[in-house]
Amino acid sequence: MFELVVFSLLNGLVFGLLLFMLSSGLTLIFGMMGVLNFAHAGFYMLGAYLVFTVTQHAGFVPALVVVPVLVGLLGAVVERQGLRRVHRFGHVAELIFTFGVAILVTEIVQFVWGRPAKRVEIPAFLDFPLFQLFNASFPAYKAFMLVVSVGMFVFLFAILTRTRAGLIIQASLTHPGMVAMLGHNVPRVFMVVFGIGCALAGLAGVIAGPVLGTFPGMAQVLGSIVFVVVVIGGLGSLSGALVASILIGVVQTVAVALDVSIGSALAAAGVVLDPTGFLHELTSVTVAQIAPILPYILLVVVLIVRPTGLFGTRET
Amino acid sequence: MSKTTRVLSIFLVLAAVAWLAPGALSQEPIRIAYIDPLSGPFAATGENGLNQFRYAAAQINRAGGVLGRKLEIAPYDNKVSPQESLIQLKKVTGDGIQFVFQGNSSGVAHAISDAVLKHNQRNPGNRILYLNYSAVDPALTNDKCHYWHFRFDAHADMKMAALTDVIKTNAKIKKIYVIGQDYSFGKAVAEAAVSMLKQKRPDIQVVGNELHPIGKVLDFSPYVQKILASGADAVITGNWGADMVNLAKAANDGGLKVPFYTYYAASDGITAAIGAAGIDRIRLVHETHPGNPTPPKALSEYITGYRKLHPKNDVNQPRINTGLSMLALAIKKAGTTDVDKVASALEGLEFTNLGGDQVVMRREDHQLQMPIYISVHTNKGIVHDLDASGFGLSLEHKIERDKAMLPAVGCKMERPS
Secondary structure (H helix, E strand, C coil): CHHHHHHHHHHHHHHHHHHHHHHHHHHHHHHCCCCCCCCCHHHHHHHHHHHHHHHHCCCCHHHHHHHHHHHHHHHHHHHHHHHHHHHHCHHHHHHHHHHHHHHHHHHHHHHHHCCCCCCCCHHHHHHHEEEEECCCCCCCHHHHHHHHHHHHHHHHHHHHCCCHHHHHHHHHHHCHHHHCCCCCCCHHHHCCCCCHHHHHHHHHHHHHHHCCCEEEHHHHHHHHHHHHHHHCCCCCCHHHHHHHHHHHHHHHHHHHHHCCCCCHHHCCCCCCCCCCCCCCHHHHCCEEEEEHHHHHHHHHHHHHHHHCCCCCCCCC | CCEEEHHHHHHHHHHHHHHHHHHHHHHCCCCEEECCCCCCCHHHHHHHHHHHHHHHHHHHHHHHCEEEEEEEEEEEEEEHHHHHHHHHHHHHHHCCCCCEEECCHHHHHHHHHHHHHHHEEECCCCCCCCEEEECCHHCCCCCCCCCEEECCCCCCHHHHHHHHHHHHHHCCCEEEEEEEEEEEEHHHHHHHHHHHHHCCCCEEEEEEEEECCCCCCCCHHHHHHHHHCCCCCCEEEEECCHHHHHHHHHHHHHCCHHHHHECCCCCCCHHHHHHHHHCCEEEECCCCCCCCCCCCHHHHHHHHHHHHHCCCCCCCCCHHHHHHHHHHHHHHCCCCCCHHHHHHHCCCCECCCCCCCCEEEEECEEEEECCEEEEEEEECCCCCCCCCCCCEEEEEEEEEEHCCCCCCCCCCCCCCC
């Protein structure tokens, strides 16, 4: 039981931090634009496919650097040439624009790389069990994912709070008019923030591709969860995104380990239900079975109880 | 060139033209619909299936086609969604196609089977035939059976009976974990595993019986931890597509070293993903000779020809050849593409498949009767590898046709008068 708890928590943490890498960019961009960027998971997918190609020619380590930069540059171009023009027509136009980009990215990726799933190898120097506990082992690659995500968070946090550039970014998000008056180029700040957000999504694609698979449906599968994270954490809040990511990561992995259902809980309390009763289907569903929909249940509950999200300041 | 050879060669050319002209070239092809996922998470599986259908059709066409006509495969993308499949089926009937092959997902198969039955009841002059090459929920030929559905793969219970026969002889196995996708097929596998193990090896404890959502799980490591914690000696799973790859990956990463008894843990990237960690550990129950260690000649040639066209894909469903060839044979026998006559010709039809086995379409429930194989994932003695990985499946057990046969339970078939 002990190793089950330890490994569930570790796996939850790894998955949660991966979610954070995606949601941090998304939440920053939301803080800036005031609308959700639907194309965000598309940049994650692009990162995963680019790493497939770059790894074949140059290996994994160069890919780790090159791919986020490429994805970030592409993001900056999308902001400069697309979003900035659409911005004039209001939030609805922006929302529809990112929605269109999301579909385009998914289709273009399939057009370029084809529909079959791609196999991205875990680099050989990280392909070994890091430690063993009883008969279970923890792969080194997951520890690497952990280190990269934490490193990224520390780096981002340091830049935002400890540097001049960070101060200007923070000020531009909340008081764009004032910052512009002081002589800063606010549109360029927005472009940089959008680019960095996309680069983070690309980085998430790079490190997640070898573990979670590189296939055409990947943006769709992860995209919806990332929105849940951002809303639960509070739109625009970086620390909220961190807490919500880890919360969802841990909840999802721990729930899988729980074979408890309403029926079995009642049975433990002494109430035995009729197995032919008409609610039997519902009472016999275990927590493990509903693990993948738990984040959405959490989303609904948070929106009802605290519409601003855990750490947010605005209504969603 | 002498005068006689010139005359002779002209004569030969004329003869060739005369032979070709009235035959395969001049007539409309017989179109056959293929409804399976060509986009989304299971696109890889669907696309390889389509390639195998086209290859099988090309072989039949090269041998002169059917009734002097060529076979042509028309693909329809259903994204493994039952709703989408029904829309595609409407398109199929709209395009005037009478023969429909589908295989991925029993959930989809039930939807198509129901729709085909309804369509045929309403349109007696314009019927269609549903040829199921891969959806193995036993209900499709048991209580849900009908005259217009034919299955060319062994159903889940037949495969489970074969698997449990093998597990029965392995005294080391005391605890088994069952994990599968949460839909009709996954449930059928789990139920069959539990009931058959109870019957054949009452001392074996089923320590886990898990269903997870199909195509939705990103990371299988929590499930692997659960299997490890349960202390299982073996795992039974019916997972396929991305769900099988990711389960195998997570098992490797998590250090889960027990044997896996599977239905679909081969090819489509799975064999390559499992790699060395699966040697002598992953076993597969399937319907035609695996091609190793000593492949039958016809199968060997077929695989070699396919790999030349598609170096990265495998002939992982030889039943596609069986299904299409038997349909072609039935059309020939009926002398027409009229669905009623073709269906009646398919009943009881015998055929020698690529592996050299004699198979027969049972009249009673339209379930093809065939021997069942259990093979092991290895790199020793592999003639035909999978995923171009050097690894492949090697024959361990063969359960003969009469031993693999299960009675049809609750199939009451209404035949057209």
